[in-house]
Structure formats: C-alpha cells, structure tokens
Amino acid sequence: MALSGTDPTGFGAASEAKPTALDTLDDSGLVAAFLGGEKRAFTELVERYHGRLINFVYRTTGDRERSEDLVQETFIRVYRHLHRFDQSKKFSTWVYTIASNLAKNELRNRSRNPLILFQAIKRNWDADDRPLEWEDNTYRPDDLYRKRHLRQMVEAAVSKLPDHHRTVFILREMEGKTYEEIAEITDCNLGTVKSRLNRARNSFAQIVEPMLQ
Amino acid sequence: MAMIECSDLLREYSDYKDGLMAPSRAASVETHLRRCSSCARYHTVVVRGIEEFRSLPGIEPSSDFLGRLQHRLYDDQAEMSMWARRDSSMTSVGLVVLLVLLIGAVSWVPVLQVDTARVNTARMELPPAVAIAPPTPSPVLFRAAPLLSPSPPYAIARPASNSFFIGHAAVGTHVAYRPPPLLTPR
Numbered sequence: 509m510a511l512s513g514t515d516p517t518g519f520g521a522a523s524e525a526k527p528t529a530l531d532t533l534d535d536s537g538l539v540a541a542f543l544g545g546e547k548r549a550f551t552e553l554v555e556r557y558h559g560r561l562i563n564f565v566y567r568t569t570g571d572r573e574r575s576e577d578l579v580q581e582t583f584i585r586v587y588r589h590l591h592r593f594d595q596s597k598k599f600s601t602w603v604y605t606i607a608s609n610l611a612k613n614e615l616r617n618r619s620r621n622p623l624i625l626f627q628a629i630k631r632n633w634d635a636d637d638r639p640l641e642w643e644d645n646t647y648r649p650d651d652l653y654r655k656r657h658l659r660q661m662v663e664a665a666v667s668k669l670p671d672h673h674r675t676v677f678i679l680r681e682m683e684g685k686t687y688e689e690i691a692e693i694t695d696c697n698l699g700t701v702k703s704r705l706n707r708a709r710n711s712f713a714q715i716v717e718p719m720l721q
Numbered sequence: 722m723a724m725i726e727c728s729d730l731l732r733e734y735s736d737y738k739d740g741l742m743a744p745s746r747a748a749s750v751e752t753h754l755r756r757c758s759s760c761a762r763y764h765t766v767v768v769r770g771i772e773e774f775r776s777l778p779g780i781e782p783s784s785d786f787l788g789r790l791q792h793r794l795y796d797d798q799a800e801m802s803m804w805a806r807r808d809s810s811m812t813s814v815g816l817v818v819l820l821v822l823l824i825g826a827v828s829w830v831p832v833l834q835v836d837t838a839r840v841n842t843a844r845m846e847l848p849p850a851v852a853i854a855p856p857t858p859s860p861v862l863f864r865a866a867p868l869l870s871p872s873p874p875y876a877i878a879r880p881a882s883n884s885f886f887i888g889h890a891a892v893g894t895h896v897a898y899r900p901p902p903l904l905t906p907r
Contacts, residue, residue: 551787558786563779572780580790584797662773680739681771687739706735709767716770717762 535599543591550590554583557600560683561607567678568611569618570667578614582607598689605693608675615671658719665715673708680705725749730760738767 530552533541542549558579566575585606593602669677675694679685685693690701723746725733730753736742737750754761 554787554790559779559782562782562786566780575780576783576786580786580793583790584793587794588797588801658773659777662770663777665770666774681774687741702735706732709735709738709771710731712770713763713766716773717766720766720769 536595539590539593539595539599550587553586553599557603558583561603564604564678564683565607565611567666567682568608568671568675569614571614574614575611578610579607581610601689601692604679604683604685604689605695608679608693612671612675654719658716661716661719665712668715669708669711673704673711676701676704677708677712723749725753727753727757727760730754730757731763734764734767738764 530538530541530546530549533549533552535553535556538549538553542553561579561582562575565578566572569575569578582603586603593599666674666677672694676690679690679693680687687698687701687705690696690705691698694701696704725746730737730750733742733746733750737747742750754764
C-alpha cells in the first residue's frame, strides 16, 4: 500500500517506506507519536494487533467473516478516540476491551436470531471449510484421525462454553492475558474472573476428556 | 502441610495452574495429585486440552484488510467532518432564530404595557344607563277556531266570526282548540 500525499488519515503507509524508528517503539510510544502528528504510527498499531484481534474475535464469535468487520470497527473507534486515551494505561488492554465489547454485542444480537447463529457456527465448523493442514507422516492413520478429532473436539468444547466463560478462557489461554487485564477488559472484578475461568476449565475438561484416553 | 480434598482442588485449581498459589498450599495440591488418580486425570486433561487449543492454527487476515480499513477510515472522517459542519451551521441558524424571537418579543412590550398612572387619573366617560325590560311573550289575538276536522293531523287555529281568545302561541306547537259557545250580542 503506497503512501498517499493526500491521505487525510495518514494511514496508507507501505511497510517498506515507513521509518524503522516506528518498529522499535512500544505501544505507548506509537500512541504518543500518532498524537504528535505521525499518522503512520497508527498503521504500525494496526499491523501489530489486527491478526491477534481477528483470532480473538473469531474464537469468541465463531464467525470468521464477521470477525474481520468487528476488528475493523475496533480500529475505527480507536482512531476516533485515541486523543482521549489515557496514556498511563496499556494500549493492548484498551483495544482488547473495545474488541471484546463489539464481540459481546455481536453475540447478543445473534442470540435474538437463532437461525443466524446456527448458520454461522455450521459454516465455520464444516470440515470442507477447514484449511488444509500438512499431516505429520510419522503418525499412524488412527493417530492422525485421533489428533484431528481431538482438535475438533477442542474447538467444539470452547465454542460450547457460555459466552462470558468463553471470553475469559480465550483471553487467558489463547491471548495470555493476566487476571488483572482480563478483569479490566471484561469489566469484572478479580474474583469473578477467577470463578469464570475455573468453571470454563472445568466444562472444557469434561468435553475433551473422552478424546484424551 | 495441610491436607486438601478433591473439592478444594477443583475450587482452587486455577490459582494452582496459574502459579498464584502460596508455595505451601501448592505443595499440598501436588501431594494430593500424587495420591488421587481422579484429580490427576483432571489436571492432565486440562493441561493437554489447553495445549491443543493453543496449537490450533490461527486464521490469517484477508489480504485486503488494511485497504478496506483505510477506505472505512476515509468515509468515517468525511462523515464526521460533515456532521461537524452541520452542527456549526445549525448552531448559527439557531442563534439567528433566537435573536429574531427576542427582538420580536421586545417590540411587543410597549403594546402590551398598560399605563396605570394615566388610568387612575383619567375620567372615564360612561354611556347613560338604560333599563331594558326582559322580553315578554307577545300577545296573540285570534278568533276561536271552529271544531277541529278529524282529517288533518294537526289543528289549525282559525278565527271564529265573533269570538276571541287571547292567549300565547309558541312557535311550532300544535294548538288543539275547542271553541267556546257563541256569545250572544247584547
């Protein structure tokens, strides 16, 4: 994506053209640079977080296409409100909070239309839609079958968790967030985070246990 | 070292797994795991299951993600600029309307004002009082009607030749009348 001299957002930065100084800045440095007029710092923030956020929202909602829309909406809100962001806080917590709230709203809206929910889950869990994976040739066929089936069971187990348990589970196990960060992102206290995570792990174990004989 | 039960382990498992447990308590948990096959199995399933979950292939963003985001940011900024201009113009219009209303209100004040001082000292010329009697029903003079003929549904008062009746006749009322006997002239 080439740099555009008439780009009002300053967003269109090519990865080859941007200064290496932006690469070396941490998130707070990028935020400060953007607020100081360096528009390409926003591009760097997007490139750092868009992959992780898409996977987080995808695991939360189960809808790959919708997850990209929601992450785009997340960055639009970041762009609008970055001037009001408290720079003493962690940028990653803030951006995950926005994405989590959008995913939560998506699930709430979907719960009012069960047909859409069913179609989204079916579309994403259909074996034909799964990306091709290179198989490990050292595995025996039954091992390969068990391994693939285990992965399906693991994905299904996570998708079956209640929404608020699933969010906490993904933030902890997939995104590696601390309890404090999870509490801030989900707007809960630490005790609630621990309780939800414990229940999520318990439910998860009950579902995948048969495949781990 | 305090002994713990299976229910304790289930309740405190996340603290243990995430390294938030006090060392002495963690040692008690490990001792229990060595002794309890059921809890040991639970621990194994959670650990291996989460390992599998973390090893799931992530989805790659579509190649046009950044391009689409740029377009959306363009549109969003343009829309926000339009609303900002509209807000400022609406504010200006609102101020002008308010000013006009204010000027109009101020201009009506002299018209509505009553000069109380002048009212108190002026002599008011009143027209002379005229007594008007309430309307009385007008007398109706008609001659006594002949005997009613049966055919008409209503009576028609017709004056008789030499008899009079003074009474009131209201508009629209049916008058059924039986004539008095003929008066003999003196």
